[in-house]
Amino acid sequence: MVKFxxxxxxxxxLQGRYAGRKAVIVRAFDEGTRDRPxxxxxVAGISKYPSKVIRKDSxxxxxxKSRVKTFVKLVNYQHLMPTRYTLDVDLKDVVSLECxxxxxxxxxxxxxxxxxxxDRFKSGKNRWFFTKLRF
Amino acid sequence: MVAAKKTKKTHESINNRLALVMKSxxxxxxxxxxxxxxxxxKGKLVIIANNCPPLRKSEIEYYAMLxxxxxxxxxGNNVDLGTACGKYFRVCCLSIIDPxxxxxxxxxxxY
Numbered sequence: 060m061v062k063f064x065x066x067x068x069x070x071x072x073l074q075g076r077y078a079g080r081k082a083v084i085v086r087a088f089d090e091g092t093r094d095r096p097x098x099x100x101x102v103a104g105i106s107k108y109p110s111k112v113i114r115k116d117s118x119x120x121x122x123x124k125s126r127v128k129t130f131v132k133l134v135n136y137q138h139l140m141p142t143r144y145t146l147d148v149d150l151k152d153v154v155s156l157e158c159x160x161x162x163x164x165x166x167x168x169x170x171x172x173x174x175x176x177x178d179r180f181k182s183g184k185n186r187w188f189f190t191k192l193r194f
Numbered sequence: 195m196v197a198a199k200k201t202k203k204t205h206e207s208i209n210n211r212l213a214l215v216m217k218s219x220x221x222x223x224x225x226x227x228x229x230x231x232x233x234x235x236k237g238k239l240v241i242i243a244n245n246c247p248p249l250r251k252s253e254i255e256y257y258a259m260l261x262x263x264x265x266x267x268x269x270g271n272n273v274d275l276g277t278a279c280g281k282y283f284r285v286c287c288l289s290i291i292d293p294x295x296x297x298x299x300x301x302x303x304x305y
Contacts, residue, residue: 062235063260089234098233136233137226140253141260 064089064100064136067145069188072104074138077130079192080104083146085131085154098136103154103172106130108191109180127180127189129172131158131165146185148175205269209278211298212241216280219294223279225250228289232257237289238299239264245271246286254287264299 064070068084082104091097107128112121131154150172158168180189215221222231231237232254240258242251244267258265268275272284279285293299 060235060238061260061262064233137229141257143260 062089063141064098064139066151067147069142069144069146070102070139071142071192072102072132072134072138073140075132075134077104077106077132079194080106080130081188081192082130082132082134083148083150083188085150086156095133095135099133100136100139101131101154101156101159102134102139103129103131103150103168103176105176105189109177109189125177125181127173127176129169129176131168131172133159144185144187146179146188148179150175207301208266208268208298211296211301212278213280214296215290215293215298217294219290219296220292221279221288221290223281223285223288225254225287228254228287229257231289231291232261232263235261235263236291237261237263238293239266239290240287241266241268241275241290242287243268243270243272243275243285250286 064084064087066084066086070082070084072078072080072082082102085101085103087100088095089098091099105127109127110124112124116124153171153175154168158164179185222228228237228240232240240254240263242254242265255265268278270278272286275288276283276285279288290298
């Protein structure tokens with residue numbers, strides 16, 4: 060009786076190029092739109108997870124290993140698996156519907172989410188979100 | 195072993211309540227529509243047959259946990275559940291959207 064596909068919910072993509080990747084819902088369209096007459100949502104997710112950092116890595120190496128590659132996508136609800144986790148990063152100003160209109164806007168949106176997600180990763184919070192799902 | 199202790203009497207009462215829901219309420223049958231009703235939080239109770247594949251059963255239970263919707267594990271397989279719904283096909287899971295005159299929501303969410 061509780062809607063759970065809300066912004067800041069962590070979901071796992073099930074289909075497509077990014078299957079198995081974790082993402083966070085930025086904006087949900089329950090009723091659909093005219094172009095997409097089904098429930099879907101705008102997600103921002105990780106396409107390349109940060110790799111494991113060990114103690115003997117130099118500072119330059121840790122910086123390189125802690126990078127996160129992100130993506131922005133509109134996904135059908137059917138192709139998502141919701142989880143009980145949430146990730147409260149404010150991505151609403153960065154990621155919006157219009158940033159999917161053209162390629163450069165999409166790239167800049169992905170770059171801005173990359174910055175925010177990398178800060179979150181380095182702060183050590185939401186560790187589950189940044190670990191790769193093994194399957 | 196709550197399922198074993200469930201007597202014939204309570205099993206028949208579930209069937210009676212289901213029949214009343216089929217007659218007077220709104221429901222959806224089948225895995226895809228059950229997930230749809232759980233996502234939109236329209237469902238009020240989800241009933242799963244006992245021979246539902248365990249991965250599918252866990253998935254429906256997880257969705258229902260997120261949506262805070264009750265799940266009832268029916269004491270019978272999908273053939274029995276289909277018969278209980280008055281249908282001539284197998285029903286592995288169903289979701290009750292509007293119970294109509296039945297009191298299945300108030301009385302059944304045990305388990």
